[in-house]
Amino acid sequence: MRTDVFPIDNNGIADQKPDPMFESLVKNAIDFLKKSVNELEKDPKYSVIHFFVAIELFLKARLLAEHWTLILTDINKVKSKELTVLQKFKEGDVHTVGLEKAIDRLRNVCELHIPSKAEVYFNKVKKHRNKLVHFFHPEYHEDPPPGTYHEIVPEQWSAWYYLHKLLIDEWETHFGDYADEINELDSMIMSNKKYLAAKFEEIRPDIEDEKKRGVEYKVCSWCGFESARCQDIHDLLYSRTCRVCFHQDNKLHIECPECRNEILVEDQGIGECSCGFSSDIDYLISTLGGYYDPKEEEGLAYCAECEYSSDPSVICLNDEKGIYLCLNCLTIHYNAGKCGFCDTYVAGMDLGPSYSYGCILCDGAAGWDDS
Numbered sequence: 533m534r535t536d537v538f539p540i541d542n543n544g545i546a547d548q549k550p551d552p553m554f555e556s557l558v559k560n561a562i563d564f565l566k567k568s569v570n571e572l573e574k575d576p577k578y579s580v581i582h583f584f585v586a587i588e589l590f591l592k593a594r595l596l597a598e599h600w601t602l603i604l605t606d607i608n609k610v611k612s613k614e615l616t617v618l619q620k621f622k623e624g625d626v627h628t629v630g631l632e633k634a635i636d637r638l639r640n641v642c643e644l645h646i647p648s649k650a651e652v653y654f655n656k657v658k659k660h661r662n663k664l665v666h667f668f669h670p671e672y673h674e675d676p677p678p679g680t681y682h683e684i685v686p687e688q689w690s691a692w693y694y695l696h697k698l699l700i701d702e703w704e705t706h707f708g709d710y711a712d713e714i715n716e717l718d719s720m721i722m723s724n725k726k727y728l729a730a731k732f733e734e735i736r737p738d739i740e741d742e743k744k745r746g747v748e749y750k751v752c753s754w755c756g757f758e759s760a761r762c763q764d765i766h767d768l769l770y771s772r773t774c775r776v777c778f779h780q781d782n783k784l785h786i787e788c789p790e791c792r793n794e795i796l797v798e799d800q801g802i803g804e805c806s807c808g809f810s811s812d813i814d815y816l817i818s819t820l821g822g823y824y825d826p827k828e829e830e831g832l833a834y835c836a837e838c839e840y841s842s843d844p845s846v847i848c849l850n851d852e853k854g855i856y857l858c859l860n861c862l863t864i865h866y867n868a869g870k871c872g873f874c875d876t877y878v879a880g881m882d883l884g885p886s887y888s889y890g891c892i893l894c895d896g897a898a899g900w901d902d903s
């Protein structure tokens with residue numbers, strides 16, 4: 533899809549203030565986001581597609597702010613005899629990075645912190661968008677059935693939460709000029725809470741019932757309803773899952789190898805002990821990697837949620853009940869298996885159609901996903 537094409541001003545690249553390319557990318561991103569918010573009720577299908585375009589455009593804009601070549605998929609493939617790379621770029625005749633590459637470059641070239649949860653929610657929107665673009669998505673009929681918003685709204689909401697935080701807090705020097713517009717969009721998106729309130733009312737009797745039977749519920753840190761169900765899934769984990777917005781609030785607790793105190797780990801394996809010891813994902817994998825699934829010789833699986841693909845990051849907490857945990861994003865998965873096409877051991881995705889459509893590491897026989 534060439535939705536990423538943007539008008540380029542010929543005199544913009546050398547003088548940086550203000551960079552018209554950056555400006556047009558950001559304006560384009562804001563337009564797509566506005567469209568997406570306005571379409572949610574009338575046309576949820578396009579709302580998802582346009583929302584994803586907006587995410588990609590914002591991330592590309594941040595890459596562009598670093599250097600324009602960073603948004604090219606492969607600089608070596610751009611060259612031609614007649615035109616320079618820059619000329620082709622200005623004409624929009626280049627292939628630009630998708631979500632995965634954009635995040636990878638923001639992390640590894642620009643050394644920016646993108647939380648793994650942000651990646652999880654961006655990926656969820658991407659998966660919806662892929663299903664809609666490439667084949668029929670069962671949830672989006674002409675007339676969306678009641679309840680359609682229950683899934684889209686929290687996902688868009690969560691993805692936007694992280695994007696908004698990046699744009700306004702972390703990348704303020706770059707996006708500060710657009711703060712008013714971005715914050716206006718923020719309140720539009722937050723007003724979708726009404727769909728979640730309706731869902732909360734719907735499941736409230738059931739929650740009350742469970743509470744009487746001793747199940748503990750807490751206020752969800754995400755949507756604010758008292759719908760976060762506390763679960764004792766494993767002695768390594770403090771875990772809550774919200775029944776309204778599906779937000780999982782999982783905290784891993786490990787013992788500090790230096791002072792034996794408890795360390796709480798929330799994201800990317802990072803946990804700090806008061807004694808000065810800090811853990812990272814490699815430390816967790818080396819200490820908890822023993823939680824192998826005995827049925828699988830590979831032991832650790834790749835995570836379909838955060839798509840942390842440098843190494844497999846999912847351990848098996850309980851092979852009888854089929855409970856898996858990603859040490860990078862702390863998502864709990866209830867299934868794991870091998871990709872029908874490339875044989876990779878993956879947790880958290882429906883592997884039924886994997887021969888045709890692939891897994892997080894391959895494109896499958898159909899090779900349909902080009903982003």
Ligand SMILES: [Zn+2]
Nearest residue numbers: 752755774777
């Ligand atoms: Zn919630």
Ligand SMILES: [Zn+2]
Nearest residue numbers: 788791805807
């Ligand atoms: Zn310690």
Ligand SMILES: [Zn+2]
Nearest residue numbers: 835838858861
């Ligand atoms: Zn993960």
Ligand SMILES: [Zn+2]
Nearest residue numbers: 871874891894
């Ligand atoms: Zn595969």
